[in-house]
Amino acid sequence: MTKQHASPPASGANSRRANAPLGFTTRAIHHAYDPSDHHGAVAPPVYFTSTYAFDSVAENEAAAAQGGMLYAREYNPTTAILEARLANLEGAEAGLALATGMAAIGTLMLGLLSQGDEVVVHRTLYTNTMALTETGLPRFGIKVVPVDLADPSNLDAAATDRTRLVYFETPVNPLSDVLDIAAIAARANARGIQVAVDSTFASPALQRPIEHGADIVVHSLTKYISGHGDVLGGAVMGRKATIARLHSHGIRYLTGATMSPMAAALILRGLKTLPLRMERHGHNALAIATMLQGHPAVRWVSYPQLPSHPGHAIARRQMSAGSGMLAFGLHTGFDGARRLMDRLSLFGRAVSLGDAESLIMHPASLNRARRSIHPEAHLADGVGEDLIRLSAGLEDAADLLDDLFQGLDGL
Structure with missing residues (x-):
């Protein structure tokens, strides 16, 4: 769903404002949800179901052929609202919500990288991301190349024809160092390498990496986006094709790290403020x-x-x-x-x-x-x-x- 509340008719001096894009805060509250689609419920309902029934075998087959609403590991209406809203706020084409921040990072890495591929990472990473890159990915034949990306030119010597991804945080956990997204993305994109930025320390309210040339944005939703210390969650946002691959591979059978609908509802509530x-x-x-x-x-x-x-x-x-x-x-x-x-x-x-x-x-x-x-x-x-x-x-x-x-x- 992508419905938003319609603006009232306007004329004269107000007509330009009526046709202007909705602001960030308004979208954080309203995007991708219309109460009229849900019996007038102002807050998005929480859909507790593990599977979905169809009126006919033909409808069931059509849903399966289109990768549609079959099983709650792969689709939930509450979570779908969160994914659409987060993608909109980040300026991405699509989003994927996952059970935790590490589920998001793991699904990203395992979904996009294969044996023989290389990933360049900044030398300083969140502790558990560091564990994944130092001991997890090498077990699957994925080479990890740590680089000091504070100097974006260091990427030139580190990247090879096998490099598929550049991954970093900014601001960096726990140092609060800042990396230049635009400069790093320009060098990576010139070689056809995707750039993923963990923007957890900033949130989309303060920083939107895609606007600076990044291809993918990662968040631990547990942190600022939820904001109340009572739920776990993660998200990946990017191009439709990238998110579709992570959904069809990562959620379906690589990690299965599905977010619960209750967690999605709590994060939607936090996102409003x-x-x-x-x-x-x-x-x-x-x-x-x-x-x-x-x-x-x-x-x-x-x-x-x-x-x-x-x-x-x-x-x-x-x-x-x-x-x-x-x-x-x-x-x-x-x-x-x-x-x-x-x-x-x-x-x-x-x-x-x-x-x-x-x-x-x-x-x-x-x-x-x-x-x-x-x-x-x-x-x-x-x-x-x-x-x-x-x-x-x-x-x-x-x-x-x-x-x-x-x-x-x-x-």
Whole structure:
């Protein structure tokens, strides 16, 4: 479905506005849903069904031939609304919603890459994406080439005639570094290589990679798009042919990582307030980053909207504003990071991000704990043992600053 509410008739000075495209916030609330198609329900219904019945064998056969509504692993009306809405907001032709962010990344990689193919990735990736690229994909004969894409020219030496995909995050987890989407995409596309960008740290409210030349956008919907820390989800958006391949291969038999209809409904609900939430996240993060930058206990701060950030100019060019994500380190390093976190009362010590609640984590502490079970565990390139990742929530900025001030006192 692609119906939207019709605009009232207009004339004179208002006629141009009536014919103008709907704004981002309006589409985040209305796109791909018409209550009149669902008995007038203002909120999209949640379709709980594992399969679909047909009035005749012929209709059943037609649906099967067209890859249509047969089984809930491959299609659900609630999820279809979410997919259409996300694709619209990203400026993509189509979208695919999946059970988790890692399901989205895994389906993307396994759906597009085959034995003998190569994928170029940025040297710093989310921990579990790094596990997939370091140990998962090589098991299937897919070569992974890590490169520092902060310098887009490094792609020239890394790409070969077997390279099928360039994959990176921006802003980068957990460093909050910024990569130049347009510059990387221009070099990759000139060689016929697709570019996939994990834009989770920004959300489509702040950054739309396809507008800068990327072919595919990936999100962990668990984070900003849902925004309430109560559901898991992932999504891939891109061209219709790409999404059709991921749907027919990935969801049908490669991963089967189907999103539940209840999760889709919760994410649709969160999506309606995404622009408002991102404005508050960014406001709070900038206040925190500015305070930290001037605090004597703090050695460094990484927040793209600070003029001191190395990627500030790129961020201003490809992002409309800052998100709630920042990283910083203390002069007291690893031990100081642990002491600070234990002193905080408003910040949840948790590994996710993008929630209404402010969250904070220390990757090095978690990595040391993981090594007791997985000796091969290590921090991503560029992530030091002093790094603290902070996700600014929606609380009053003054309260967050007061909590950080008392936590930093004497460190």
